[in-house]
Amino acid sequence: MSEKNQKTVSRIKEVESTNLAPDNIRNEVIETKKAVEKDNDLLAERIHQNFKEHNVKSFDIVGAIGAGKTALLETISQRLTTKYRVLVICGDITTRVDADRIEKHNAETIQINTGRECALNAYHIHQIIKNKDLNKYDIVFIENVGNLICPSDFILGTDQRIIIVSITEGEWVVEKHPMLFKMSDIAVINKIDLKERLGTNVDKMISDAKKINPNIKVITTSAKTGENVEKLMSLMGF
Amino acid sequence: MKEELSKIEELSKEYENIDISDIKMLMQKFFTKLRNRLENYVGDYPTFIEPVYLEDNVKIGDDVLIGPNVYIGANSEIQDYVEISNTIIFENVKVGQNFKLENCIVAKNSSFNFNNLNMKNSVLFGVAESKDELKTKDF
Numbered sequence: 001m002s003e004k005n006q007k008t009v010s011r012i013k014e015v016e017s018t019n020l021a022p023d024n025i026r027n028e029v030i031e032t033k034k035a036v037e038k039d040n041d042l043l044a045e046r047i048h049q050n051f052k053e054h055n056v057k058s059f060d061i062v063g064a065i066g067a068g069k070t071a072l073l074e075t076i077s078q079r080l081t082t083k084y085r086v087l088v089i090c091g092d093i094t095t096r097v098d099a100d101r102i103e104k105h106n107a108e109t110i111q112i113n114t115g116r117e118c119a120l121n122a123y124h125i126h127q128i129i130k131n132k133d134l135n136k137y138d139i140v141f142i143e144n145v146g147n148l149i150c151p152s153d154f155i156l157g158t159d160q161r162i163i164i165v166s167i168t169e170g171e172w173v174v175e176k177h178p179m180l181f182k183m184s185d186i187a188v189i190n191k192i193d194l195k196e197r198l199g200t201n202v203d204k205m206i207s208d209a210k211k212i213n214p215n216i217k218v219i220t221t222s223a224k225t226g227e228n229v230e231k232l233m234s235l236m237g238f
Numbered sequence: 239m240k241e242e243l244s245k246i247e248e249l250s251k252e253y254e255n256i257d258i259s260d261i262k263m264l265m266q267k268f269f270t271k272l273r274n275r276l277e278n279y280v281g282d283y284p285t286f287i288e289p290v291y292l293e294d295n296v297k298i299g300d301d302v303l304i305g306p307n308v309y310i311g312a313n314s315e316i317q318d319y320v321e322i323s324n325t326i327i328f329e330n331v332k333v334g335q336n337f338k339l340e341n342c343i344v345a346k347n348s349s350f351n352f353n354n355l356n357m358k359n360s361v362l363f364g365v366a367e368s369k370d371e372l373k374t375k376d377f
Contacts, residue, residue, distance in 0.1 A: 110306075111274075112286070112288070113288075115283035115285045117285060128306060131323075131324070
């Protein structure tokens with residue numbers, strides 16, 4: 001084995017025995033991670049203050065890819081924009097597809113393309129808020145990147161977090177992703193119009209959500225038929 | 239949009255004769271008209287907060303955050319770990335690694351061949367191999 005290969009093999013052995021980082025930089029990695037989390041929380045607090053000072057109601061919408069976040073926001077925006085001035089911030093890896101869909105329902109939209117990042121963070125939102133006159137809005141929705149894992153690392157400073165899953169994801173989706181249910185105020189189980197056809201155990205999904213977070217409000221909806229959308233809006237305070 | 243841009247370009251051309259008050263007003267006006275154009279950049283997937291307008295053949299490195307309110311002229315290069323917001327970069331510019339530019343203008347054909355710089359509210363000019371060589375005018 002060449003000297004270079006030997007070095008690589010011994011480095012692999014070293015790295016194999018460590019989860020977070022090798023000993024020489026382990027402390028630095030932990031401190032950096034803690035600092036990033038702390039800074040995000042500080043900025044989120046600032047954002048929340050900003051929203052409150054301007055009487056803006058704010059919601060962080062999280063959920064898996066294809067759960068119906070955009071579809072629900074379309075139908076909710078359609079109902080709300082007759083009375084309120086609505087800003088929707090859409091997070092996606094790339095494209096403006098979601099923002100274009102929601103914009104058709106008279107909400108102002110801003111698209112964030114995160115590139116390779118799997119969730120929005122408070123810095124993204126802060127960059128937008130500081131360039132906006134919040135007096136021009138009554139409601140801000142933030143549609144996070146489709147993902148049931150990463151958004152739990154970053155709070156965004158909204159009044160409420162709403163998690164959206166759908167019955168097409170299977171009845172185990174709630175118990176498999178407890179962290180975001182723990183951190184959310186409302187859980188929406190969408191695509192309920194497909195219940196008979198799919199035979200998903202929706203009662204299990206509801207009881208799993210309640211088990212994970214006894215304070216969470218759970219509602220089943222269909223963005224397609226409009227079932228329970230008004231009820232969801234009333235849970236949100238409209 | 240292009241009208242304000244060419245006025246800003248004209249005003250920021252000569253280091254000695256910049257009218258800062260006009261530039262600030264024009265920048266504000268320009269950003270209210272700015273819309274997205276993202277289809278022709280070269281590079282991986284950076285983070286964009288709209289509005290971001292990229293002219294043709296803009297090269298963007300890894301872990302870059304661009305926006306909101308950013309215009310980048312043709313054939314410019316943005317290297318890794320750069321953050322840019324509320325900034326106009328004219329054509330054929332090179333920005334080194336780990337630059338943070340907020341509310342800045344970078345004059346045409348500028349080239350900053352060094353890493354690590356944090357600038358706010360400033361016009362940047364020329365070819366610089368280090369921070370000391372950088373020509374700036376604050377506003």
